[in-house]
Amino acid sequence: GQQVMQIPQYQHVQEGEDFTTYCNSSTTLSNIQWYKQRPGGHPVFLIQLVKSGEVKKQKRLTFQFGEAKKNSSLHITATQTTDVGTYFCAGERTDSWGKLQFGAGTQVVVTP
């Protein structure tokens, strides 16, 4: 089963609204990566977070790594139809060095 949990599994968003997807691990993560997969496409790297409490922004996307390095979030403001896709987090657990554990993903549907 998934050792890196991601919620929600599905997210229906009205265009212009904000939403957040969350990633949680029972053990400490040394780093976390986020990927986006468009329908019919392959995952594309968005960002990597390494430091406790780190916050990074990419235009309308804000990524955060928790203080305890056990959770992360992706917040998208003013959602656009181009944001459609599945967002995956992937973390390297400190008890499983070198191995990325992917979350199940949050599938985002945007209605105009």
Add this chain to the structure above:
Amino acid sequence: KAGVTQTPRYLIKTRGQQVTLSCSPISGHRSVSWYQQTPGQGLQFLFEYFSETQRNKGNFPGRFSGRQFSNSRSEMNVSTLELGDSALYLCASSPQGQSSYEQYFGPGTRLTVT
């Protein structure tokens, strides 16, 4: 730079057969990881190869195997195919390792087992 390429893109096999999938990483990348993606299980890690050595392995049966060549190209093999092996198989390359660097995914091979 050319991206990650995977061949074939689509494959239909019968239960009990075996299959070999190929992945060519981005030039200069030494790490190649393989993933199985299904609607129910998401992205499941199969294995990672680095400089021709398997560095990490996921929780898949021994029917799933792989190798990496000196030019970093990688193949994965699935023997005695089962219906449940139907999935999108993705490979990803990175300069040094899957967990420390961003991974570049290929378009995947869609395997259907009948």
